[in-house]
Amino acid sequence: MESFTEIKSLWQTDELDDLPLMVEIEKVIRQYVKKSKRNNTIVILSLAGILTVSALLIRFADYNLWSTYSGMIIFMAIALYMILLKTRRQNKLADLETLSNNDFLSSLEKEEKQTCHGKSKNQTLLFIIWAIGFSFYIYEFIAHSIGQLLLGYGMLTILILSSWFIYRPYMARRYYQNIQKTVEHIHKLKSQINEND
Numbered sequence: 001m002e003s004f005t006e007i008k009s010l011w012q013t014d015e016l017d018d019l020p021l022m023v024e025i026e027k028v029i030r031q032y033v034k035k036s037k038r039n040n041t042i043v044i045l046s047l048a049g050i051l052t053v054s055a056l057l058i059r060f061a062d063y064n065l066w067s068t069y070s071g072m073i074i075f076m077a078i079a080l081y082m083i084l085l086k087t088r089r090q091n092k093l094a095d096l097e098t099l100s101n102n103d104f105l106s107s108l109e110k111e112e113k114q115t116c117h118g119k120s121k122n123q124t125l126l127f128i129i130w131a132i133g134f135s136f137y138i139y140e141f142i143a144h145s146i147g148q149l150l151l152g153y154g155m156l157t158i159l160i161l162s163s164w165f166i167y168r169p170y171m172a173r174r175y176y177q178n179i180q181k182t183v184e185h186i187h188k189l190k191s192q193i194n195e196n197d
Helices: 002-011 019-060 066-096 101-142 146-196
Strands: none
Touching: 019 066, 019 146, 066 101, 101 146
């Protein structure tokens, strides 16, 4: 019973005033990791579905031109590469759960900076390869006449440009804002802890 008394007296001291804030920081961290893991899992499953459909199409569909097969192989290569990247990200997220609050925050701030710089190079290359693959893939279906060819590649150009100039910046901004919001929330809680000291 003596240990209960010690715990009770420790609980009543001022040293634990910032305990609810620490719990709140850990809650924010857990929410971020959980949401990121869920999103990565959805992306991995979607990419696995694309990979499976592409493999089935290559196996069972009867294409006449090599360009169609080339486009499908490019799609499969991109899907495999993205699955690899997302699996690495899942492993990083698992490691984040074991970090201390300060280490987690510094890791998140590092990721925030890398989002602006490193990701864009990788995305640009993947986007160009995806556009080439798509160009190869649709050629067989639109090569019957000059009108279809112009219409098909015109629509593809519109899709590529809207993806590059509208969708990609929107997703990057949303991702960046999510990280920034989490970092700011943790900083706010840490400053409240420091004020209590």
